[in-house]
Amino acid sequence: MNKFKRDLDEFVGESPRFKEPLKRKILSDMKKEQRPANRFADFKYAAVLMLLLTVATTFLVLNMDGNNTNPSGPAGTTDELPVLTDPDTVEEIEIFTEFTDSQEIFDFGYDGMDRGNYEYYEHPLLIDSEAYQEKEPDRGDVVIHEAEFFDGESRTVGRIVALPGETVEIVKGQIYINDRKLDTFYGQAHRRGYSTIEEYNEAMIEMNQPQNIDAMKEILSQSIESFKLGEDEVYVMGDDWFRSHQLIIKVDEIQAEVLGYYVK
Template structure:
């Protein structure tokens, strides 16, 4: 009889553990529409911007060179997650390029390098802190060694790949933007959400003759 009670008790424990595992499953929010490849775009009718900076590199000089920018796009269109924008940095006035991550009314948080939107884990190629397309320190370390390079400021890099940001609610008419190489420029990680007035246009892609 005691043996039966023991088996029954173990079954209850297993069921409880399974229920607990189910209860901690993290919901996700997915961006499947944003393309990883940078489109080549005909600039006729749009603005051309020379942007020789590596804030958006993911390994193939992405968004570096002559960019095609639609400066009137957001007059008629709403911001969408994943879009790349040309913006003026508050206070400094420096022009830069970054990606729209959070939209008005959303709550954004970064935990251990991973972006969360409204407590849901963002699933997208840009959803984690990365450098040149690499989103974890060990892979970055191997790549650097394979290329015969030393990592300067190893602890800083470890901290960057595992960086955290307390939850922030994005106000109306503001957006949260991050560069794919977030350590290279001042973006919303440092500045917080920025007014849409600072967004000067949507980056459509690279000019055909770049």
């Protein structure tokens, strides 16, 4: 080591530019270069990195599974939750040519149930005021009840979509019952044969009515926060969401069941 110092002094001359502190630094750097690599430290850092990556991956997987929800459904609704169907209710309206003492003719004359073919007002309706004396209201039933109009209360027609004790939510025009999608012809927003804003706008363009484009956007994409019905309540609404009421009514406020058309 002394020889190295002497050689260094001879190389820089009698008045060296490299003072004693600089010499010590150079020697220190040389010793560091001669040290063997700390393989244990490298392994330790690699192990920590792998552990962090594993934790991050596990966190992402768990959160993806926990958030595997239907993007258009209510919070907590998973894709695997079975839909709610109504195979007993059909769109076709039954036709009657005669009636009994408990039945009467009701001339509705309003388009609140219109699905594009003048449903429930093309002909007078046959209704049964004693129907629910023998049975309970059922989902899909079309009933007579009172509703508030601009000129006061009067009888109108609506469809039962939710039953006593059920939880109802509407998300972007789709009805959910107890967090289950109501997968029926009346389970989503409707306006005279159109159930989406795209269908409605296309029809307006074909009818050369561009001023009406997007006019039904709010109706066809309507959302209503979740609410729970009482044990004596049902939720009724017309099939045409723009021209009808959406109401919670008491079961005993149902005045009659609509059986179909009355045609002489």
